[in-house]
Amino acid sequence: MKMKRFITNSACHILLAILSVIWVLPIFYVVLTSFRAEGGSYKTYIWPKGFTLDNYKELIQGVNSKIQGGTSIDFTRWFMNTFIIAIFSTLLAAFFVLCVSYVMSRLRFKMRKPFMNIAMILGMFPGFMSMIAVYYILKGLGLLETGTLKQLSLVLVYSGGAGLGFYMAKGFFDTISRSIDEAAYIDGATKWDTFIRITIPLSKPIITYTLITAFMGPWVDYIFAKVIMGNDTKYYTIAIGLWTMLEQEYVEYYYTQFYAGCVLISIPISILFLLTQKCYVEGVTGAVKG
């Protein structure tokens, strides 16, 4: 019996190890290329001939364009731009999502089922189908006048429709026992108190999930950011900035710096995940037993 368990456990660990290698290898390649001393894009070999920190140095100090009249690289600034936008849109989006999911899960009112159906219907339209219209609405509201306002409008674009993505959190709230709510009502708590004091503290895993997904948005979105920022390089987010570095005319100059940039932006997101990791480790089941 003990032997059998030992074999199963070892097999599982070996399987996990093999899978991890497959999943980590491409990331390793990104890191490897970011330290590559030779510039230029594709090479006929995998292991770099030399290693250097210059890619990172150039990136952080900023590079004036190597092409006449081209975009200069201002990575630090782009990083801060994205970071600020991400923080604000995460807070707003998480607030929206939690509000809507709690209402859909716990409160009963006439418009509830219609709202859920409408939300699902809206989710079925291709997201950027409405991009052009959003652009003109923002323009009409005067939100595209200056760079700072453009950043505000990006925050709004990323978080505005977030309330529609409530399914995951609602599914989670549905699994929290109702008897806890009942107990709170008997003790004289209002529904609002129950939401803030009981449901939210019990929902750490799903809040973490909501926060992480919302935080990722601005770092990975290219299309909306590009449409709204246009050629305003100073206010670029990381994604458009890095993308610019891969454009045909820049790729031969900035290829390795591009990978250095990728490594740098992955760091804050990984740290964030490490911080929230402990929310997953402790399941809420222990606390929510009715």
Place this chain on the structure above:
Amino acid sequence: MGIFKKKAASEFDKPRDAGALKIMKEGNTVTRLSFLVFGLGNILNKQVVRGLIFLALEVLYFIFLFTFGIGAIGDFITLGTVEQGQVYNEALGIYEYSTGDNSMLCLLYGVITFVLTAGVIFLSCMSAKSAYCTQIRRQKGQEIPTFMDDIRSLKEENLHAFLLTFPIIGIIVFTIVPLIFMILIAFTSYDHSHQPPGNLFSWVGLENFASMLSSSSSLAATFWPVLVWTLIWAVTATVSCYILGLLLALLINRKGTRAKGFWRFMFVLSVAVPQFVTLLTMRTIFNANGPVNVLLRELGIIGVTESVPFFTDSLYAKITIICINIWIGVPYTMLSTTGILQNIPADLYEAAKIDGANAATIFRKITLPYMVFVMTPNLITSFTGNINNFNVIFLLSGGGPDSLEYYYAGKTDLLVTWLYKLTITQKDYNLGAVIGILVFVILATLSLLTYHRTGSYKDEGAFQ
């Protein structure tokens, strides 16, 4: 649970859930007049603040309507009549542009006016309902709530209104209005030869749909094959990512596994790296001169000058994309299922163990039904997401390899990437909008059918 249902049913008999028709039938004159003069019933019954707020909103709307709204609706019908033209300025001796109507703005302002009007109709019902509630309270001799009571009720019976207001405003401005706008575009001639502000476009009815679906045109010859590939892609991508991700999560979560956090971290690392980075890296790795081909050459599997056409052959490209998508999607599923797996009541497992169930039975009878119950809406969302999965296709293959038989589309193009090419590259906004609507129709039919059949829709309380 039965108790909740009964309670819910009786709540709907309250006056605050009365429909507009019922109010018209049972309300007194003041209540009925409240449909037209907002807040009338409240003001006459000492709820002055509530009434005045209603009234102020109505006045604001009418000011908007008379200064701007009526003109906007007129322009909406014609989509502009004055074309931008050139006028010869004799003093300067040059041609100057005279501003014409901008059809696009006409359409947009029209839509905004309609949405505001819909909002006011809703407000009118609210006003009448509020008057009706007060009327009923009076008849029953109950106390009439003051403004402070109204505010307090936002924490209790009106909590849903309080919590939903801001999310809904966001949804209306950033999702609904743009969507209505784009849907209307599908019925116009807004293509590459009708670009405002230089040219006007006009309503053309169902013409765009006809040319997209009819059998003879080159548009239809592109649409159907692209649609088939989109469906194959969506099914394969969703199912593979979900099952493999769930298995991975179980593998990490099982009791015997050590260092759970470490393994989770190894996989989530690929989530932490922004998606476009991994996608572009993958594209580099599978490039004709990329590391994978270099490796295959060095191992002697293919010739020194040969390369596997990962993205240039249509079949290879499709398989490569699905595999890469598994690489990307599995950690996401793992991440989202972990939280829910931990939320399965532990006593279910304990009871099963006492009854002598083995691991396979527990998975089949407890874990899987529970996961499917909680995750069905999520599965549908991810299926929808895959049909609309722009990033993966656009960044990996860009829709290529290109095909001459298609109208500006490649062999791996999904409907959405084709939509992108049509709108951004080709500026055929109307065709793009038609595709958007067709995608929607397909998704709506598929998911409404499945969603209504699932447990989590019919019986939300099953696991409570």
